[in-house]
Amino acid sequence: xxxxxxxxxxxxxxxxxxxxxxxxxxxxxxxxxxxxxxxxxxxxxxxxxxxxxxxxxxxxxxxxxxxxxxxxxxxxxxxxxxxxxxxxxxxxxxxxxxxxxxxxxxxxxxxxxxxxxxxxxxxxxxxxxxxxxxxxxxxxxxxxxxxxxxxxxxxxxxxxxxxxxxxxxxxxxxxxxxxxxxxxxxxxxxxxxxxxxxxxxxxxxxxxxxxxxxxxxxxxxxxxxxxxxxxxxxxxxxxxxxxxxxxxxxxxxxxxxxxxxxxxxxxxxxxxxxxxxxxxxxxxxxxxxxxxxxxxxxxxxxxxxxxxxxxxxxxxxxxxxxxxxxxxxxxxxxxxxxxxxxxxxxxxxxxxxxxxxxxxxxxxxxxxxxxxxxxxxxxxxxxxxxxxxxxxxxxxxxxxxxxxxxxxxxxxxxxxxxxxxxxxxxxxxxxxxxxxxxxxxxxxxxxxxxxxxxxxxxx
Numbered sequence: 353x354x355x356x357x358x359x360x361x362x363x364x365x366x367x368x369x370x371x372x373x374x375x376x377x378x379x380x381x382x383x384x385x386x387x388x389x390x391x392x393x394x395x396x397x398x399x400x401x402x403x404x405x406x407x408x409x410x411x412x413x414x415x416x417x418x419x420x421x422x423x424x425x426x427x428x429x430x431x432x433x434x435x436x437x438x439x440x441x442x443x444x445x446x447x448x449x450x451x452x453x454x455x456x457x458x459x460x461x462x463x464x465x466x467x468x469x470x471x472x473x474x475x476x477x478x479x480x481x482x483x484x485x486x487x488x489x490x491x492x493x494x495x496x497x498x499x500x501x502x503x504x505x506x507x508x509x510x511x512x513x514x515x516x517x518x519x520x521x522x523x524x525x526x527x528x529x530x531x532x533x534x535x536x537x538x539x540x541x542x543x544x545x546x547x548x549x550x551x552x553x554x555x556x557x558x559x560x561x562x563x564x565x566x567x568x569x570x571x572x573x574x575x576x577x578x579x580x581x582x583x584x585x586x587x588x589x590x591x592x593x594x595x596x597x598x599x600x601x602x603x604x605x606x607x608x609x610x611x612x613x614x615x616x617x618x619x620x621x622x623x624x625x626x627x628x629x630x631x632x633x634x635x636x637x638x639x640x641x642x643x644x645x646x647x648x649x650x651x652x653x654x655x656x657x658x659x660x661x662x663x664x665x666x667x668x669x670x671x672x673x674x675x676x677x678x679x680x681x682x683x684x685x686x687x688x689x690x691x692x693x694x695x696x697x698x699x700x701x702x703x704x705x706x707x708x709x710x711x712x713x714x715x716x717x718x719x720x721x722x723x724x725x726x727x728x729x730x731x732x733x734x735x736x737x738x739x740x741x742x743x744x745x746x747x748x749x750x751x752x753x754x755x756x757x758x759x760x761x762x763x764x765x766x767x768x769x770x771x772x773x774x775x776x777x778x779x780x781x782x783x784x785x786x787x788x789x790x791x792x793x794x795x796x797x798x799x800x801x802x803x804x805x806x807x808x809x810x811x
Contacts, residue, residue: 366391372751374795376788380755386794387560387752388741393688400656400797401426405505405514405527407658407682408432408442410696412511412547413459418476421459424684425517430503431455432513435477436463442506442515443478448498459551465500474500510539511546512658512680522802529608529804530774533640534652537614538662538678540635541644546678546698549712553695555721559733560740561657561683561691566790567729568659568681570603570613570651572781573756578728599648603757603764605785607775609793609803612652612660613786616643625664625676627707630700639772647676652786655793655803657683665718677711679719689737695720754791757783 362370369383369392376382386392406425409432413421420433422445429445431454445453447467454465454474464481466473473482478500483490503515507524509532514524521527528535539546557564567574576583599615619642633641650662659681664674682694697715699708718725736752739745757764757778764783771777778785793803 362395363391366395370795370798373791374799376754376791376795380758380761380784380788381751381753382791384736384740384745384750384752386740387563388689388737390688393685395798396685397426399800400794401685403516403518403521403800404656404797404803405507405516405521405524406656407654407680408506408513408515409552410511410546410548410680410698411440411508411513412698412701414440416461418461418463419459420455420462420476422455422457425503425515426685428517429453429455430515431465431500433476436475437477439477440506440508440513441476441478442503442513444501444503446501447472448480448500454500472498478502510535512539522807526807527608527803528610528654529807531608531610531612531654533773534604534607534610534612534614534650534775535654535660536636537640537644537647538650538660541631541641542700542702543630543632543634544701547701549697549699549708553716553720554692556686556690556692557730557733558689559691559730559737560689561685562790562794563733563736564681564683564691564693564729565653565655565657565659566787567733568651568661569611569653569786569790570781571784571787572601572613573784574732578732579725581724581728601779601781602767602771603778603781603783603786604652604773604775605778605789606792607789608806609789609796610652610654611775611786611789612650613781614643614650615648615781617646617648619646625674626700627703630703637772653790655790656797657685659683661719663718665714675707675710675714677715679715681719689741754784754787757785 369385372383373386408423409421414434417434417436417438420431423430423432431443431445433441433443435441445455447454449472450469452469454467464473464475471484475481480495480498503517504519505521506515509528598617600618602614604612631645636644647662648664653659661679662676664676666674678698680696684692684694686692697712699711717723720726755761762783764778764780766776767779768777796803
């Protein structure tokens with residue numbers, strides 16, 4: 353990698369913190385400081401967000417030529433657009449004249465983007481087609497050399513559009529690697545796929561982006577404590593609750609640098625969350641299909657900051673009919689203690705309008721800005737960041753504990769040999785390997801390595 357992104361280009365004390373994180377697999381501990389530190393935040397924007405694949409949006413958000421939405425990769429503004437030919441592009445939102453952003457609306461439909469400063473005009477392909485008074489002011493300007501710049505790499509997987517601002521990043525297929533097996537459990541059982549309902553809901557939370565991202569790798573340990581109030585609302589039928597005896601648990605760790613947790617009813621029992629008619633065997637193996645039909649909950653993080661959640665819930669205790677939905681969320685780092693959370697609700701494209709509305713209402717009532725689960729997490733996560741940014745933590749090199757599942761700390765059994773999917777898989781949702789996987793990937797990104805150690809030789 354370039355000299356500016358080598359380990360030696362950041363302050364020595366930050367390098368020591370990074371190296372401590374690199375030992376998380378053995379120690380089960382990480383320096384608390386990484387959850388609120390200005391130097392680490394700035395290094396992350398360049399090394400983590402700037403060198404990996406970041407989720408931009410779903411294809412259903414821009415279904416027609418000319419549809420666009422304003423999006424971000426870290427602190428970099430982009431235009432997520434379907435051009436006049438139908439091609440999806442991710443254009444850097446900065447005029448090639450003086451640099452201001454050319455898109456001011458959050459979303460819309462247009463054939464051209466016009467800069468508000470001097471009215472340089474671009475087609476939705478990014479091509480520069482208009483320069484006021486060009487014959488007087490810019491006679492020899494090469495219009496072709498002043499198109500809006502594109503993200504160096506853009507690709508998609510099952511409707512999820514990713515981009516990276518690094519030309520040196522591996523292809524998306526390699527980056528996702530074996531973890532597509534688990535993405536398929538959530539995305540591949542529908543013949544016509546998912547679609548986004550409404551706009552992504554955004555709000556800011558006073559915490560570090562990694563706290564939410566690591567929690568969504570599958571921190572089941574906090575559910576009965578942090579979310580006791582939500583559980584008391586009887587949102588889950590008893591057999592589907594976090595303590596339901598019928599649930600078969602699995603934690604998936606070290607899967608191409610990504611991780612997740614699953615809970616499902618065995619033998620392919622349909623949980624009832626989605627209408628039975630939307631399921632299709634065509635996109636999955638028989639093993640995947642049996643698990644997908646029986647999913648009670650699936651929570652995971654595609655490193656660095658895209659998380660997904662699929663659950664069967666019911667926000668109405670007077671109605672026992674459970675409803676499933678797919679929740680995507682992006683933990684966008686704004687500062688060392690500020691995260692902008694982007695939240696999408698997705699539903700089966702071919703489901704009835706009545707089901708789509710019920711699924712959306714359930715998602716909003718449980719996992720959104722005022723959702724019954726969301727408010728519990730926010731009440732805890734800001735305290736983590738507050739303590740992490742303190743003088744005490746820096747002075748005493750305080751650590752956070754992720755030792756659950758390490759030998760002597762629990763009863764997690766590795767079932768990888770009999771499990772049909774990839775990764776290191778454990779027979780419980782009560783272990784921290786999913787989160788240790790997240791921080792190992794963070795360490796590898798911060799030190800300029802591929803997040804999947806098995807791909808390191810491909811560099």
